[in-house]
Amino acid sequence: MSSQAGASSSSGNIWSGGRSPFAVRWGKMYMWIFLISDAFTFSSLLVAYGTLRHTHSGIWPKPVDVFREFPFIHGHVPLAYVGLMTFILIMSSVTMVLAVDAGHSRRKKSVLLWLGLTIIGGCMFLGSQAWEWYHFITGSEEGAYISADGKFGRTDDLEPGVIRFHDGTMIEGTEAEHFKATAVKNIHGANLRENEYGNTPLFANFFFFITGFHGFHVFSGVLINLIVFILVSRGFLERKKDYELVEKVGLYWHFVDLVWVFVFTFFYLV
Amino acid sequence: MSDIHHEFISHASEDKAHSALNTKLIWKVFWILLGVTIFEVGISFSSIPHTILIWTFVALTLVKAYFIVGYFMHLRFEVVPLQWTILLPFILIVYLIILCLYEGVALGYLVY
Known part of the structure; x- marks a missing residue:
């Protein structure tokens, strides 16, 4: 108690240590703590995905054979669309850093410009994800067939009359016709119980949950960015003489981008 | 203050x-x-x-x-203390990955 007066006069007594150990304000520190907890949630989801994928490695679909559609292109271009989505999100992350950078030097108009572009990028990503989900759910024209002895064969819109199995073998012509005629089940697209991409519901379940959870983060991020955009445009941060709010929402936005980098690798590439 | x-x-x-x-x-x-x-x-x-x-x-x-x-x-x-505070907890995730992937493979032998 008695030392307090002396210390604060010399070096700005912060809990008597003289300086802040983390050198960030509490708002930013709290944002980091939230992001760590959120990173743990996403890590657990991806680890769960990895675990069950290893368990069912024999029947798990190959992502290259699932995510291969592209708007206005008739044919298969595997991973191109999800690559584009990654580009959009990284791009919106860059505009976010530029917004934070402009905030540091108190350039209100630049903050609004870059933040606005970030919001547009976020909306573009959400739109792309909606398209991706639509194609995943509707699937191909003919879907997949399961025979009475449990063989799972996929058809392909570009190769009519051909049925491909997970082990790489294929049948065509009358053999394929027979397989279809005697099949006990024809699956179209994907839902939570079954999907035409592989003989396990887990693949679609994880797809919906992980990309959905991430997409909801992007959606929240867009809303929060929008709120900050309105605050900045009304001069709220100028009156506070402090643009740290942009920095905090920036941290969240970059985190969402970071999570996508991991989802991209472990869901689409590996 | x-x-x-x-x-x-x-x-x-x-x-x-x-x-x-x-x-x-x-x-x-x-x-x-x-x-x-x-x-x-x-x-x-x-x-x-x-x-x-x-x-x-x-x-x-x-x-x-x-x-x-x-x-x-x-x-x-x-500053360095903040960097360590943020990064250190992720050792637990590395542990979780090793644990779960090992378990996942073992589970696969049981199922199939």
Whole structure:
């Protein structure tokens, strides 16, 4: 108690240590703590995905054979669309850093410009994800067939009359016709119980949950960015003489981008 | 006293931000991230053995994570105690990965 007066006069007594150990304000520190907890949630989801994928490695679909559609292109271009989505999100992350950078030097108009572009990028990503989900759910024209002895064969819109199995073998012509005629089940697209991409519901379940959870983060991020955009445009941060709010929402936005980098690798590439 | 605290920190972190991260560096990081992503998509169609491919993807993902967290999220320019406080908990995730993948393979022998 008695030392307090002396210390604060010399070096700005912060809990008597003289300086802040983390050198960030509490708002930013709290944002980091939230992001760590959120990173743990996403890590657990991806680890769960990895675990069950290893368990069912024999029947798990190959992502290259699932995510291969592209708007206005008739044919298969595997991973191109999800690559584009990654580009959009990284791009919106860059505009976010530029917004934070402009905030540091108190350039209100630049903050609004870059933040606005970030919001547009976020909306573009959400739109792309909606398209991706639509194609995943509707699937191909003919879907997949399961025979009475449990063989799972996929058809392909570009190769009519051909049925491909997970082990790489294929049948065509009358053999394929027979397989279809005697099949006990024809699956179209994907839902939570079954999907035409592989003989396990887990693949679609994880797809919906992980990309959905991430997409909801992007959606929240867009809303929060929008709120900050309105605050900045009304001069709220100028009156506070402090643009740290942009920095905090920036941290969240970059985190969402970071999570996508991991989802991209472990869901689409590996 | 809280004013002093506030002033001290905001000045310190802003000076740092000005000197550390500029527009040129931001775009450089962007090109690195884009280049790595294109490279990843490119090699996913190559005939490199699957195991090597997977480890390459994991390594490149960590490279991207380093640039996003380090530069975009500014962690590289924060003080060391904050860096360790944020990064250290992720040892638990490494532990979880090893544990669960091992368990997942073992479970596969039981199921199939």
